[in-house]
Amino acid sequence: MPLATRLRESFPVAALHLLVSALLAAALAAVIFRIWYPPPYDALAGGRLLFLLLVGVDVVCGPLLTLLLYTRRKTRGQLLTDAVMIVALQAAALVYGVTTAWNARPVYLVAEVDRFKVITWEEIHHADFSALPADLRPGVWKSPTLVALRPPASIEEKNKVLFESLQTGRDYAERPEFYIPYNAQTATKVLERAREATALLTPYPHHRPWLEAYARAHKRSLSDVRYLPVMAREDWVAIVTPKGQIAQFLKGDGFL
Known part of the structure; x- marks a missing residue:
């Protein structure tokens, strides 16, 4: 045929x-x-x-x-x-x-000192989530959860994480036992490390229209807008509000 x-x-x-x-x-x-x-x-x-x-x-x-x-x-x-x-x-x-x-799949967005970090299920599937509040535990029908990190409870715990992170690469962000709710109190620490969004304009001038529009809409000057880098598969930054909430994600390397 x-x-x-x-x-x-x-x-x-x-x-x-x-x-x-x-x-x-x-x-x-x-x-x-x-x-x-x-x-x-x-x-x-x-x-x-x-x-x-x-x-x-x-x-x-x-x-x-x-x-x-x-x-x-x-x-x-x-x-x-x-x-x-x-x-x-x-x-x-x-x-x-x-x-x-x-x-x-991403299960958490962790506020880690001076950045946000996307954590996938593959990185933490072995962890014990039983100590976490129900609203912070991952689930099949649950989207990524924004969390903060508690400080180590003792010098022994701090040293344990330090030594294990050097051996396995698992730092605080990859350890759900350190996760706490991201709220007004924890967001304050994020704002302390946030950077001026004007720093993005030199390497990424195409973001200027959005940043200027955002500043005008919230009756703020462009120099008052803040961002933090986002660690993920690609380079992104998170624009944060004066209360530390994420207003928008923009493409770009926030560590420049």
């Missing part, structure tokens, strides 16, 4: 397969971008790239295999074998993609 004739024959089946795959991808997108990686964490934690890879493998490859393998000349048994193989491959790719997105 000529290839063109075969493709015309298999196209309706492949199109139906593509539609079903696209609907499944849309349902996953709702979970990923509304719960696990809500904006701006879709950019901060790489959620967009993970989803594109997931869609590319799962939505494209399955229907493409159907387009190439389906033909009416095959027996029912042959068609069933092809369908089982395609679904198995697609399911395996889907499970792998969702598992990767789950492990890499």
